[in-house]
Amino acid sequence: MTEETTLTPDINQQRFSFVAILGAPNAGKSTLVNQLTGAKVSIVSPKAQTTRSRIRGILVQDDTQLVLVDTPGIFKASRKFDRAMVASAWSESDESDMRLFVVDVQKGITREAASILAALKKNKQKAILVLNKIDLIAKDRLLPLIAELNMRGLFTETFLISAQSGENVAELKDYLIQHASKGMWMFPSDQITDLPNRLFAAEITREKLFMNLQQELPYTVAVTTTNWEEKESGIRIEQTIFVERESLKPIVVGKNGSMIKKIGESARKELSYLLEQPVHLFLTVRVKENWANDPARYAEWGLDYNI
Ligand SMILES: Nc1nc2c(ncn2[C@@H]2O[C@H](COP(=O)(O)OP(=O)(O)OP(=O)(O)O)[C@@H](O)[C@H]2O)c(=O)[nH]1
Ligand SMILES: [Mg+2]
Numbered sequence: 001m002t003e004e005t006t007l008t009p010d011i012n013q014q015r016f017s018f019v020a021i022l023g024a025p026n027a028g029k030s031t032l033v034n035q036l037t038g039a040k041v042s043i044v045s046p047k048a049q050t051t052r053s054r055i056r057g058i059l060v061q062d063d064t065q066l067v068l069v070d071t072p073g074i075f076k077a078s079r080k081f082d083r084a085m086v087a088s089a090w091s092e093s094d095e096s097d098m099r100l101f102v103v104d105v106q107k108g109i110t111r112e113a114a115s116i117l118a119a120l121k122k123n124k125q126k127a128i129l130v131l132n133k134i135d136l137i138a139k140d141r142l143l144p145l146i147a148e149l150n151m152r153g154l155f156t157e158t159f160l161i162s163a164q165s166g167e168n169v170a171e172l173k174d175y176l177i178q179h180a181s182k183g184m185w186m187f188p189s190d191q192i193t194d195l196p197n198r199l200f201a202a203e204i205t206r207e208k209l210f211m212n213l214q215q216e217l218p219y220t221v222a223v224t225t226t227n228w229e230e231k232e233s234g235i236r237i238e239q240t241i242f243v244e245r246e247s248l249k250p251i252v253v254g255k256n257g258s259m260i261k262k263i264g265e266s267a268r269k270e271l272s273y274l275l276e277q278p279v280h281l282f283l284t285v286r287v288k289e290n291w292a293n294d295p296a297r298y299a300e301w302g303l304d305y306n307i
Contacts, residue, residue, distance in 0.1 A: 007060070007189040015064040016183040019176055020093040022120075023102030024112035025049045025073025028132040032102060032163040033057040033070040036173055040274060041193040042070045043207035047218060049073055050210055053301040054088050055203075056194045058187050064177045065185040067194075069096060073112065081292040084303040090119070097181050099127040101155070102163075106136050108145055120154050129155040130172065135162040197275075198225035199300070201237055204274070205267040205283070209241070209252075212263050217251060220244045222291045224300070234278030237271070242288040252285050260285065 008014075021029045025048035033042045037057040043050060049072065057068040071089035072082075093099055101120070103113060120127055129149055131142060139160075146158060157175065161168040187194065195203070202223040210218040220243060227238035241260075243249055253260045260283055268281040291297055298305040 008185065009063040011184060013063045014183065014185050015180040016066075016185050017064075017097040017176075017180040018067050018069060018092075018095060019098045019100060020069045020071060020089075020096035021100050021102060022071060022089065022093060022116055022127070023073065023100075023130075023132075024104070024107070024110050024116065027073065027102040027104045027107075027113075028163040029073070029102050030055070030070050032100075032130070032132065032161075032169070033068045035163050035166055035169050036068055036176075037192055039192045041195070043203050043210075045207060045210035045218075047210050049219065050207070052206075053085060053303060054092055058192050058194070059173070060189050061173075061177050064180045065187065065189075066176055066180060067186065079292060080307060081297075081303075084298060084305070084307045087307055088303055090123075093125065094123070098176060098179060099125060100130045101127040102130045102132050103145075103149070104133050105131050105142060105145060105160075106133055109148065117152060117154065121152070125154075126156050127154055128172075128175070129158040131158065131160045132163050134160050134167065135165055198228055201225050201228075201271055202239060204270055205239055205241070205263070205281075208263045208267045208270075211266070212259065213252065217248065220248060221252065222288075222297060234272075234280055235275060236280045236282070238282045239284070241283060241285045242291040243285060244287075244289055244291060246287050249285055249287060 021033060023029050030042035030044045030051050034040050037059050041057040042055040051070055051072045053072065055070040057070065059066040059068060069092045071092060072085040142160065150158065159168060159172045161172060163169065202225045205223045209221050222242045223239055225237060225239050229236040241252060243252055264281055264283045268279050271279040271281065295305045
């Protein structure tokens with residue numbers, strides 16, 4: 001506590017901004033949020049549409065606090081649950097002081113990227129262009145992409161980064177800090193995310209499902225933390241994994257329980273590391289048809305059910 005009072009600047013000196021991170025699925029938005037905050041606040045996987053809702057990472061430097069709003073990759077949504085995600089992403093963008101538009105340089109202007117560009121234009125929103133994954137292609141191949149994107153008059157600045165290795169991320173961070181507005185901090189100086197522990201722990205397990213299950217399967221699962229007990233021997237966490245159909249259950253459980261064991265083991269290890277104490281994790285797999293249409297699921301994530 002004493003440390004916090006020394007770190008939090010005088011109210012008159014505080015600077016504060018929301019920064020929305022937009023971009024096509026898989027562009028590296030969550031990786032960037034983690035790199036900027038220097039912590040794991042948002043889960044990352046090689047599969048597109050990993051982030052399901054708004055996740056906030058909080059960054060403090062000197063007098064400035066930035067809230068980085070990671071959003072789901074925006075795409076033409078057909079499922080209601082997905083439409084709720086898209087709506088949530090755009091409302092964050094509307095309310096933000098600054099916006100980053102993240103592009104995977106290897107993929108360039110995909111259909112999804114183009115639809116975000118169109119929406120930015122329609123909403124008359126300016127953004128900072130962040131060309132990501134520059135570790136994957138030769139620098140001279142970037143020039144046509146930079147030129148084409150900047151023709152649109154939407155961007156105030158361009159950064160070329162690798163969110164994964166951290167290349168040029170410090171420059172981007174400095175720029176954001178310098179352009180923050182005057183205003184009161186919204187969070188204590190030592191807080192790195194506004195996601196409650198129970199949701200965060202469920203996200204870690206969901207990341208392991210994304211890593212271990214094949215193809216479309218991860219999109220049909222949801223994870224909820226049902227019990228959280230802090231004991232002297234560590235934290236006891238109970239979670240339920242919901243699958244949409246009976247036939248999917250054996251795939252998640254695996255032969256003789258091998259898959260669920262593997263997923264539980266890697267989630268437990270990471271949670272122990274991140275929470276800095278022993279974790280005992282208990283996973284149950286349940287069938288719940290249409291979990292994606294369950295109002296409770298929307299409420300848990302702050303999504304609008306009546307979209
Ligand atoms: N080589 C390379 N890979 C990266 C970089 N940034 C992210 N990735 C990888 O790209 C994949 C997608 O990264 P995410 O951060 O999950 O992407 P996202 O934009 O949050 O994706 P959604 O949540 O699905 O919208 C992961 O496998 C990352 O490890 C980078 O700078 N270089
Ligand atoms: Mg993401």
